[in-house]
Structure formats: C-alpha cells, structure tokens
Amino acid sequence: MSREDRILAALATGRRLCDDCLSEVADVRPRQSVYQACSALRDQGVLTRLTEGCEACNRMKITNARLLRPVGQLPRVGLAEASQSDPKKPGPVQTLVIERPWYWEGHVQAKIVEFLKAHGAAVQSQADTAAREQGKDIVAVDRDGCVLWVSVKGFPESSPNTQARHWFAGALLDMALYRAESDKPRLALGFPAGFSTYENLVRRTKATLGFLGCHLFWVAQSGEVTRESLSGTIPKWAD
Numbered sequence: 001m002s003r004e005d006r007i008l009a010a011l012a013t014g015r016r017l018c019d020d021c022l023s024e025v026a027d028v029r030p031r032q033s034v035y036q037a038c039s040a041l042r043d044q045g046v047l048t049r050l051t052e053g054c055e056a057c058n059r060m061k062i063t064n065a066r067l068l069r070p071v072g073q074l075p076r077v078g079l080a081e082a083s084q085s086d087p088k089k090p091g092p093v094q095t096l097v098i099e100r101p102w103y104w105e106g107h108v109q110a111k112i113v114e115f116l117k118a119h120g121a122a123v124q125s126q127a128d129t130a131a132r133e134q135g136k137d138i139v140a141v142d143r144d145g146c147v148l149w150v151s152v153k154g155f156p157e158s159s160p161n162t163q164a165r166h167w168f169a170g171a172l173l174d175m176a177l178y179r180a181e182s183d184k185p186r187l188a189l190g191f192p193a194g195f196s197t198y199e200n201l202v203r204r205t206k207a208t209l210g211f212l213g214c215h216l217f218w219v220a221q222s223g224e225v226t227r228e229s230l231s232g233t234i235p236k237w238a239d
Contacts, residue, residue: 003026003028003033003034003037004037004040004041006026006027006028007022007026007028007034007037007038007041007064008041008046008047008066009026010022010025010026011047011064011065011066012066013157014065014066014100014101014104014157015055015056015065015157016052016053016054016055016063016064016065017054017055017056017063017064017065018054018056018057018059018061018062018063018064019031019034019035019038019061019062019064020057020061021054021055021056021057022034022038022064025056038064041064042064045067046066046067047064047065047066047067048064048065048067049062049063049064050062050063050065051063053163053166055156055159055163056159058159058162058163058166101157102192102221102223103154103155103192103195103221104129104154105129105152105153105154106129106154107154107219108152108153108154108190108191108192108219109126109127109129109137109138109152109190111219111223111225112138112150112152112190112217112219112225113126113138114225115217115225115227116138116140116142116148119143120142120143121140121141121142121143121148122140122141123138123139123140124139124140124141125138125139126138126139129152136149136150136151136178137150137151137152137190138150138152138190142186146185146186147184147185147186148185148186148187148188148215149178149185149186149187149188150187150188150189150190150217151171151174151175151178151187151188151189151190152189152190152191152217153167153168153170153171153189153190153191153198154167154192155191155192155195155197155198160197161197164195164197164198165197165201168197168198168201171189172205172208172209175187175189175209175212175214176212179212179213186213186215187212187213187214187215188214188215188216188217189202189209189214189215189216189217190216190217190219191216191217191218191219192218192219192220192221193218193219193220193221193226194220194221202216206230209230210230214230215227215228215229215230216228216229216230
C-alpha cells in the first residue's frame with residue numbers, strides 16, 4: 001500500500017489531522033513525506049489543508065481532511081494499477097466512497113435547509129461543507145421577512161466529547177461575531193440531536209444564547225428537525 005493509500009484510509013472517516021498526527025495514524029514516515037503527499041493530494045482536489053484545531057492533538061495547525069466526491073470523480077491517486085498486457089493503458093480505478101454518518105455537519109446543514117424551505121423561508125446561500133468553505137453556513141430570509149444567519153456543527157468522531165466542546169465554543173463565537181456585525185439578522189445554531197455534550201452546553205449557556213437572540217435547530221437521526229427559540233420570539237412559519 002502506497003503512502004497516499006495509507007493517508008486516504010486514515011482520513012476516510014472524516015477525520016481532520018495535522019501532518020504530525022497523520023504521520024502516526026497512517027504510519028507514514030518521515031513527517032516531511034506526509035507534507036509532500038498531502039500537498040499533492042490537495043492540488044488534485046482529494047483533500048483540503050486548512051488551519052484549524054487538529055482532532056488528535058487539539059492544537060491549532062494545518063490539518064488535512066478528505067473531500068466528499070461522487071463515485072467516478074475521484075482522481076487516480078495511488079488507487080489505479082497499470083494493465084499487465086499494456087503498461088501504457090491505465091488499469092481500473094478503485095474508488096473509495098466516503099460514507100458520512102448522519103450527524104456529519106453537511107447532513108445536518110442539508111436537513112436544516114430542507115426544513116427552512118418547507119416552512120416558507122428563502123435560502124440565499126449555504127456553505128460547501130465538504131470543501132470546508134468559510135463564512136456563514138446558511139443565510140436565509142425567514143417567512144416573516146427577517147434575515148437568518150445559521151452556524152451549523154456536526155458531532156466529531158475523534159475525541160468526540162472534547163472536540164464537541166471546541167466546536168460548540170466556535171459556534172458560540174460565531175454568534176457573538178455575527179451579532180457584532182449587525183443587530184438586525186436573526187441568529188441560529190444547528191446541531192445533531194441526541195448528544196448530551198451539546199444539550200448540556202446549550203443548557204449552561206441558555207442565558208447567553210437568549211441574550212444574543214439565538215434560535216436552535218435540532219436535527220434527529222430520522223431527519224426530523226425541531227426549531228427552538230431561547231429569546232421568546234419565533235416566526236410563524238406554519239399555515
């Protein structure tokens with residue numbers, strides 16, 4: 001198995017790892033070879049390299065994360081074998097499809113978007129989660145005409161409780177920055193339902209979230225979305 005194969009396998013579950021931690025997990029050494037391989041994979045659109053918290057060491061570093069792509073669109077990077085009959089003819093491409101869990105951020109975001117559209121909101125933009133696009137995750141206009149800015153978080157698979165607290169802190173910071181940007185939009189947080197870490201953190205920060213005028217979107221495993229207001233105001237979206 002090539003170093004690229006080992007790196008892609010280590011990141012196949014949606015992990016976000018720095019070069020040092022990826023070197024250990026994928027057993028690719030020296031570390032410099034991880035940098036070289038990941039840089040090449042990034043240039044070919046297989047993964048991203050962004051500065052954020054590493055899921056393994058929890059340090060702010062450049063992390064590597066796989067991009068979700070449909071079958072047939074994955075480039076031939078360490079996954080194709082040359083035909084023995086014709087060395088110049090590329091062999092069959094082995095595609096590795098990344099199956100994301102229901103609580104992955106992209107799935108949670110998609111369900112919230114569906115919910116908003118079904119209840120009369122006009123969705124203006126949504127971030128490309130798989131590509132790790134920066135900015136507001138969802139921008140919409142609620143049925144009552146109020147602009148809505150949503151920050152969405154999934155639930156981590158690596159060091160879940162510790163990383164979930166970091167992600168919640170990041171979401172709370174988003175709310176504070178959004179409110180500082182403008183006092184007019186309605187703010188909201190979106191989380192997968194059923195995870196006690198998020199539920200407890202919401203309960204402990206309820207006063208702050210209410211002060212910021214935040215709504216909450218809880219997305220269940222079934223796909224059902226529940227909208228909750230902590231500020232005492234909520235739009236009339238039902239007929």
